[in-house]
Amino acid sequence: xxxxxSPLPARREAPPALLSALRARFGDQFTASExxxxxxxxxxxxxxxxxxxxVVFAGSTQDVVxxxxxxxxxxxxxxxxxxxxxxxxxxxxAQGGITVDLSRMNAVVAVHADDLMATxxxxxxxxxxxxxxxxxxxxxPIDPGADASIGGMAATRASGTNAVRYGTMRENxxxxxxxxxNGKVIRTASRARKSSxxxxxxxxxxGSEGTLGIITEVTVRLYPQPEAVSAxxxxxxxxxxxxxxxxxxxxxxxxxxxxxxLDALTVQAINRHSKTTLKEQSMLFLEFHGTPASxxxxxxxxxxxxxELGGQDFEWAxxxxxxxxxxxxxxxxxxxxxxxxxxxxxxxxxxxxxxxRLADCIEETxxxxxxxxxxxxxxxxVGDGNFHCVIVTDPSQPSDMAEAERLNQGIMQxxxxxxxxxxxxHGVGLHKRDMLVQEHGEDAxxxxxxxxxxxxxxxxxxxxxxxPA
Amino acid sequence: xxxxxSPLPARREAPPALLSALRARFGDQFTASExxxxxxxxxxxxxxxxxxxxVVFAGSTQDVVxxxxxxxxxxxxxxxxxxxxxxxxxxxxAQGGITVDLSRMNAVVAVHADDLMATxxxxxxxxxxxxxxxxxxxxxPIDPGADASIGGMAATRASGTNAVRYGTMRENxxxxxxxxxNGKVIRTASRARKSSxxxxxxxxxxGSEGTLGIITEVTVRLYPQPEAVSAxxxxxxxxxxxxxxxxxxxxxxxxxxxxxxLDALTVQAINRHSKTTLKEQSMLFLEFHGTPASxxxxxxxxxxxxxELGGQDFEWAxxxxxxxxxxxxxxxxxxxxxxxxxxxxxxxxxxxxxxxRLADCIEETxxxxxxxxxxxxxxxxVGDGNFHCVIVTDPSQPSDMAEAERLNQGIMQxxxxxxxxxxxxHGVGLHKRDMLVQEHGEDAxxxxxxxxxxxxxxxxxxxxxxxPA
Numbered sequence: 001x002x003x004x005x006s007p008l009p010a011r012r013e014a015p016p017a018l019l020s021a022l023r024a025r026f027g028d029q030f031t032a033s034e035x036x037x038x039x040x041x042x043x044x045x046x047x048x049x050x051x052x053x054x055v056v057f058a059g060s061t062q063d064v065v066x067x068x069x070x071x072x073x074x075x076x077x078x079x080x081x082x083x084x085x086x087x088x089x090x091x092x093x094a095q096g097g098i099t100v101d102l103s104r105m106n107a108v109v110a111v112h113a114d115d116l117m118a119t120x121x122x123x124x125x126x127x128x129x130x131x132x133x134x135x136x137x138x139x140x141p142i143d144p145g146a147d148a149s150i151g152g153m154a155a156t157r158a159s160g161t162n163a164v165r166y167g168t169m170r171e172n173x174x175x176x177x178x179x180x181x182n183g184k185v186i187r188t189a190s191r192a193r194k195s196s197x198x199x200x201x202x203x204x205x206x207g208s209e210g211t212l213g214i215i216t217e218v219t220v221r222l223y224p225q226p227e228a229v230s231a232x233x234x235x236x237x238x239x240x241x242x243x244x245x246x247x248x249x250x251x252x253x254x255x256x257x258x259x260x261x262l263d264a265l266t267v268q269a270i271n272r273h274s275k276t277t278l279k280e281q282s283m284l285f286l287e288f289h290g291t292p293a294s295x296x297x298x299x300x301x302x303x304x305x306x307x308e309l310g311g312q313d314f315e316w317a318x319x320x321x322x323x324x325x326x327x328x329x330x331x332x333x334x335x336x337x338x339x340x341x342x343x344x345x346x347x348x349x350x351x352x353x354x355x356x357r358l359a360d361c362i363e364e365t366x367x368x369x370x371x372x373x374x375x376x377x378x379x380x381x382v383g384d385g386n387f388h389c390v391i392v393t394d395p396s397q398p399s400d401m402a403e404a405e406r407l408n409q410g411i412m413q414x415x416x417x418x419x420x421x422x423x424x425x426h427g428v429g430l431h432k433r434d435m436l437v438q439e440h441g442e443d444a445x446x447x448x449x450x451x452x453x454x455x456x457x458x459x460x461x462x463x464x465x466x467x468p469a
Numbered sequence: 470x471x472x473x474x475s476p477l478p479a480r481r482e483a484p485p486a487l488l489s490a491l492r493a494r495f496g497d498q499f500t501a502s503e504x505x506x507x508x509x510x511x512x513x514x515x516x517x518x519x520x521x522x523x524v525v526f527a528g529s530t531q532d533v534v535x536x537x538x539x540x541x542x543x544x545x546x547x548x549x550x551x552x553x554x555x556x557x558x559x560x561x562x563a564q565g566g567i568t569v570d571l572s573r574m575n576a577v578v579a580v581h582a583d584d585l586m587a588t589x590x591x592x593x594x595x596x597x598x599x600x601x602x603x604x605x606x607x608x609x610p611i612d613p614g615a616d617a618s619i620g621g622m623a624a625t626r627a628s629g630t631n632a633v634r635y636g637t638m639r640e641n642x643x644x645x646x647x648x649x650x651n652g653k654v655i656r657t658a659s660r661a662r663k664s665s666x667x668x669x670x671x672x673x674x675x676g677s678e679g680t681l682g683i684i685t686e687v688t689v690r691l692y693p694q695p696e697a698v699s700a701x702x703x704x705x706x707x708x709x710x711x712x713x714x715x716x717x718x719x720x721x722x723x724x725x726x727x728x729x730x731l732d733a734l735t736v737q738a739i740n741r742h743s744k745t746t747l748k749e750q751s752m753l754f755l756e757f758h759g760t761p762a763s764x765x766x767x768x769x770x771x772x773x774x775x776x777e778l779g780g781q782d783f784e785w786a787x788x789x790x791x792x793x794x795x796x797x798x799x800x801x802x803x804x805x806x807x808x809x810x811x812x813x814x815x816x817x818x819x820x821x822x823x824x825x826r827l828a829d830c831i832e833e834t835x836x837x838x839x840x841x842x843x844x845x846x847x848x849x850x851v852g853d854g855n856f857h858c859v860i861v862t863d864p865s866q867p868s869d870m871a872e873a874e875r876l877n878q879g880i881m882q883x884x885x886x887x888x889x890x891x892x893x894x895h896g897v898g899l900h901k902r903d904m905l906v907q908e909h910g911e912d913a914x915x916x917x918x919x920x921x922x923x924x925x926x927x928x929x930x931x932x933x934x935x936x937p938a
Contacts, residue, residue, distance in 0.1 A: 114716060114825035137720075157665040168663050170672075171640055184912040192821040193853045194637050195890035196626040196676055198897055198905050198935055199917045203639075203672030207665055224722035247583060251606075253693035253759075255724070290722075294763050352661040356583035384662045421664035428667055436667050443653040447924060448668045454923035455916060466667055 008430075008464045013096040014053040018074040022056060022098065025066055029057045040081055040099040044146075045089040046347045046393070046401060047430060052079060052093035057101045061177060061185055061216040067100055068214065068460075069183040075458045080210040082149030083125060087348055088429030090156065090209050094464045100214065102151055108132045109217060117174055117191060119219040122151025129220075138222040141166040144425065145334065151215045156427040157207030164250070164383030165257040165289065166223060168425065173206050177217035181456040191219060204451075209427055210462035212455050226289035229257075230299045231323035232316035234306045236282045239263060239366065241310040243359040245284060246382045248305045250355070254298050258287035259383035260330050263366065266337060266377040270329045273336035278329060279313065284382075285330040292318070330379075337377045337390045344392045347404040351415035352386040352424030361418050362387060365411055374403055386424035413438075433468040477899075477933045482565040483522040487543040491525060491567065494535055498526045509550055509568040513615075514558040515816045515862070515870060516899060521548060521562035526570045530646060530654055530685040536569055537683065537929075538652040544927045549679040551618030552594060556817055557898025559625065559678050563933045569683065571620055577601045578686060586643055586660060588688040591620025598689075607691040610635040613894065614803065620684045625896035626676030633719070633852030634726040634758065635692060637894065642675050646686035650925040660688060673920075678896055679931035681924050695758035698726075699768045700792035701785035703775045705751040708732060708835065710779040712828040714753060715851045717774045719824070723767050727756035728852035729799050732835065735806060735846035739798045742805035747798055748782065753851075754799040761787070799848075806846040806859045813861045816873040820884035821855040821893030830887050831856060834880055843872055855893035882907075902937040 022030050031037075032054040041051030058064050071078040077097025084091060093099060105121035108129060112118065113136050120129055127147045129140050142153060144160040152158075154176065159168035166172065175189040188201035205213055236242040239261070246259045262270075262283045271278055284306070288298040299316040306314055317323050338346055353361045362378065369376035369389055380387025391407055393400040412422035412435050422435040437445050449467050452459075491499050500506075501523040510520030527533050540547045546566025553560060562568060574590035577598060581587065582605050589598055596616045598609050611622060613629040621627075623645065628637035635641065644658040657670035674682055705711040708730070715728045731739075731752045740747055753775070757767040768785040775783055786792050807813055822830045831847065838845035838858055849856025860876055862869040881891035881904050891904040906914050918936050921928075 112823065112825060114720070115823040116720065117823070157663075157669070159663055163663060167640070170663070170669065171636070180912070180916065184915075186910060186913040186916065188909075188913065190885070190888055190890045190908060191823045192855075192884075192889040192893065193824070194626075194628055194632060194639070194821060194855065194893050196819075196892045196894050196896040197890045197901070197908055198676070198914070199681075199920060200626070200639065200669075200672045200676055201909070201913060201916060203669045204920075207667070207669055212668075224720055226722060251583070251585065251693055253695060290763075291766060293766060294759075297760055297762060350665075352663060354581065354584040354586070354660045355662070356581060386661075386663065415661075416659070419659055420661040421659045421666045423665045424661065424663055425665050427665040432666070439659060439666050440657075440670070441655060443649070444655040444657065444670060445667070446653075447649065447655065447670060450923040451668060451673075451920060454919040 007469060008094050009469065011096040012077055014076045014098055015074055018070060018076055019054055021070050022054060025070065026056050029059065031055055040101065041093055043084050043089060043091045044087040045429065045431065046395065046404065047089045047092055050092040050094045052099035053096050055099045055101055057104050059104050061179060064100060064179045064214050064216050065183050065185060068179050068181065071098055071460050072181065072183065072458055075460060077463050078460050079462050080214050082123060082152030083147065085146035085148045086152065086156065086429065088427050088431040090427060090429040090465060092430060094430060103149065105216060111136060113138060115191060116222045117219055118222055119217060120150050121217055122215050123149050125149050126153065133222065137225055139225050140220055141223055142169060142172055150218050150220065154206050154215055154218050155209050159425045161258045161260060161381055163381060164259055165255060170203065170206055172221045173202055174219040174221055176202055176205050176215050178205055178213035178215055180213045181458065181461050209429065209466050211452060211466050212461065228290060228292040228295045228318065229323065230288045230295035230316055230318050231326045232286040232299050232302060232314065233326045234284045234311040234314040235279050236284065236311055238310065239282045239362050240359040242282045242284045243362060243382055245302065245306045245309050245311060247355050249302050250383060252301065254301050256286060256298065256383060257289040260285040261380055261382040261387065262330065262333055263378040265375065266333050266379050267329065269336040269340050269377055270332055273339045274332055276329065285327055333379050334390065337392060340375045340392050341394065343394065345395045347391040347393045347408065349389045349391065349408050349411045350423045350426040351411050351420060352384060353415050353418045353420030355385050357418040357420065358382060358385045361414060364414060365389065368410055369407060372403060372407055374400060376407065384424065385420065428466045430465060433466065437468055476938060477563050478938065480565040481546055483545045483567055484543055487539060487545055488523055490539050491523060494539065495525050498528065500524055509570065510562055512553050512558065512560045513556040514898065514900065515864065515873065516558045516561055519561040519563045521568035522565050524568045524570055526573050528573050530648060533569060533648045533683050533685050534652050534654060537648050537650065540567055540929050541650065541652065541927055544929060546932050547929050548931050549624065549683050551592060551621030552616065554615035554617045555621065555625065555898065557896050557900040559896060559898040559934060561899060563899060572618065574685060580605060582607060584660060585691045586688055587691055588686060589619050590686055591684050592618050594618050595622065602691065606694055608694050609689055609691055611638060611641055619687050619689065623675050623684055623687050624678050628894045630727045630729060630850055632850060633728055634724060638675055639672065641690045642671055643688040643690055645671055645674050645684050647674055647682035647684055649682045650927065650930050678898065678935050680921060680935050681930065697759060697761040697764045697787065698792065699757045699764035699785055699787050700795045701755040701768050701771060701783065702795045703753045703780040703783045704748050705753065705780055707779065708751045708831050709828040711751045711753045712831060712851055714775045714778050714780060716824050718771050719852060721770065723770050725755055725767065725852060726758040727754065729754040730849055730851040730856065731799065731802055732847040734844065735802050735848050736798065738805040738809050738846055739801055742808045743801055745798065754796055802848050803859065806861060809844045809861050810863065812863065814864045816860040816862045816877065818858045818860065818877050818880045819892045819895040820880050820889060821853060822884050822887045822889030824854050826887040826889065827851060827854045830883060833883060834858065837879055838876060841872060841876055843869060845876065853893065854889065897935045899934060902935065906937055
């Protein structure tokens with residue numbers, strides 16, 4: 001089990017009177033069954049399970065209001081749960097309490113095609129929304145890999161492969177419906193594309209990981225499906241050449257839609273797993289969106305840059321099947337890495353640094369991970385300065401977990417030292433609370449703590465997460 | 470004089486002991502002279518002047534720390550002042566107190582060209598930064614018209630003509646250095662392009678209008694100067710055709726860099742002022758950034774759309790002189806409108822609505838303003854759904870000011886009713902505090918009030934602004 005970054009306060013179990021009141025109010029939507037509690041006491045993090053005392057399946061914002069009101073009455077923790085794909089322990093009931101599962105709130109409330117916006121309930125997943133949008137000519141671009149719920153993506157300020165072009169949830173959430181700790185329903189903003197009307201409530205809840213309010217609806221920006229898409233891949237003997245190619249591409253103003261890097265170990269894992277014969281060195285995967293003429297022009301511009309920086313075997317394609325073939329390796333990366341050790345789990349890091357330090361950061365990180373006993377393939381969204389090491393561990397081996405945490409600490413420290421952040425897109429959760437102080441300083445974290453106290457004085461909303469003790 | 474939206478609390482004058490302490494600490498940087506107080510008790514708003522009791526010219530973040538600490542000791546208001554170009558009364562010393570003038574903090578601290586970022590002191594103006602960047606191939610795009618300070622632009626969440634392509638200060642501030650109400654210096658974020666490390670402190674201060682902390686340094690995003698720029702103009706007999714042209718342009722994914730609308734009265738004002746012979750009907754001004762091939766393609770795509778929607782006399786140009794000629798009318802709009810009545814002042818409105826409601830909103834607004842006794846030319850950043858009426862008033866005539874405020878109220882109510890905001894880019898200041906409740910609801914404003922109380926318990930930071938009493 002991973003060492004927590006700072007100790008958790010004692011458990012605050014739901015009192016029997018609260019459980020009775022919840023059962024009375026919610027009927028079949030309430031359960032204290034072992035199987036359901038277990039399923040909700042578990043996520044994709046390296047932490048041990050931590051079960052809630054009961055689970056309520058919310059069907060509406062009013063359900064959440066009533067639930068918050070009851071939990072407040074008993075000062076009992078309330079943990080929001082979407083798809084359970086969090087990887088930093090956000091949804092674990094570390095102090096006990098009630099989990100509110102929002103997955104049944106999965107209605108697309110409205111598609112405002114002329115405004116390039118959609119409003120969805122928090123439990124709608126990104127794939128569900130895109131399926132719903134299929135005939136509109138619009139799409140929702142944020143793609144964190146997992147088919148996460150859009151409420152959860154807002155709560156963790158998620159992003160993914162095409163943030164370099166379309167931004168993260170920070171830029172793409174227009175407005176939220178939120179239930180506050182005192183059971184009020186607020187709408188954080190209008191649907192105007194911009195506003196200077198007071199404090200930015202939307203951005204206060206985006207990335208707050210369920211600790212400031214419970215998100216029940218999300219209005220997101222949509223984008224026209226590009227008329228044309230082109231894809232490209234390229235190999236480099238050195239990681240630095242790949243990274244510099246992306247930096248120069250961005251500096252030249254080429255509006256690249258995705259810019260993904262895989263290190264040689266990841267490529268090796270893919271070859272082994274998929275019986276492919278890719279050259280086992282650093283690889284860059286690119287995607288361009290625009291008109292047919294523009295995506296051709298973009299691909300050619302990057303080919304030229306890559307060539308100057310030692311890129312080899314540059315290939316690009318316009319047709320969907322060809323593009324899929326080129327990107328296949330990238331899509332298989334995570335799963336192939338896990339297969340490096342049968343039965344292993346991934347312990348995933350999440351550094352993000354300014355572009356000018358990315359090559360240094362990746363090189364130093366690779367030097368350290370290559371000296372480790374654990375396989376640590378590295379890949380990432382290099383257009384944003386963000387990369388992940390998938391540290392392949394056997395979670396039953398305490399020495400593996402200790403080594404993984406040692407590497408993770410080193411990576412976080414290095415990112416912060418280089419002017420970056422300990423988490424580009426995964427969030428703080430249980431795991432990175434102490435790093436928050438190192439990254440922002442005690443005075444900045446004090447402001448966060450004051451905000452949390454002002455808005456959740458009973459500390460019932462996902463307590464123990466984000467803010468260090 | 471305009472009626473305030475809600476009454477201000479009583480004045481809180483600086484006690485003599487504070488003035489002595491400030492004089493002792495700041496020497497020549499401190500003044501209580503009438504001329505300087507007057508200059509700082511005045512902005513571009515329709516409000517009467519409201520002078521501070523004294524002014525301190527800060528030269529460093531440490532100066533601001535010492536100033537905040539002394540003002541806190543005497544519970545005396547402290548009002549940040551940049552270029553004084555605010556138009557909603559943000560910098561007026563409505564309750565008395567000390568104004569901190571940040572215009573001498575005008576150093577460009579660092580240009581991180583590889584990261585596409587620059588860090589500046591709060592008093593650096595946008596034009597100063599762009600002059601500084603001239604040889605780097607980069608530029609800072611946010612252009613609110615006035616040569617505002619970048620600290621002030623962050624504080625009001627400013628935007629302007631090219632937000633449709635590059636976003637507003639919300640999207641373009643990477644990190645801030647802020648002095649809090651208890652005299653601590655915090656850095657709101659790292660220089661990583663994205664982060665999920667805790668609450669979004671940066672976005673809490675962007676748009677907080679000096680009420681939550683005093684911004685002393687700003688790190689902003691920069692962009693590569695486009696390889697090519699093209700400009701276009703087009704006339705429409707109906708405002709709706711112009712607006713629909715912009716909506717379809719955006720829906721098609723054409724990455725238009727600017728999309729400005731002028732109504733017929735504005736064009737008439739320009740003709741009268743500049744002795745031009747433009748057709749006196751609605752006009753659209755567009756700008757495209759990209760490669761030479763791409764800006765040609767963009768202009769042609771929009772020409773096609775405009776033609777379908779009744780656009781006439783479409784002209785476009787690639788060469789700088791030709792582009793300037795086409796855009797000349799737009800650049801002269803504000804000044805030409807003021808000349809509709811000699812000696813007049815502008816009372817400027819700032820509605821922003823979802824794109825789908827923009828044509829309705831503009832048509833209804835024009836029907837109302839055309840029935841008014843005051844000239845109300847209308848123009849705006851229609852790609853964002855944002856437009857301004859420049860209500861031409863004689864501020865010495867109470868009836869003019871009452872009529873202007875009546876029109877302004879109607880415009881704000883309509884914007885909110887149509888799912889938009891009472892202020893797209895000018896901020897709340899003294900003027901729009903009551904609209905905040907109408908727009909967000911009392912429960913959302915309560916959260917803002919709790920945040921203000923938590924972070925500024927003595928209410929010394931720009932008191933009376935943003936939050937309604």
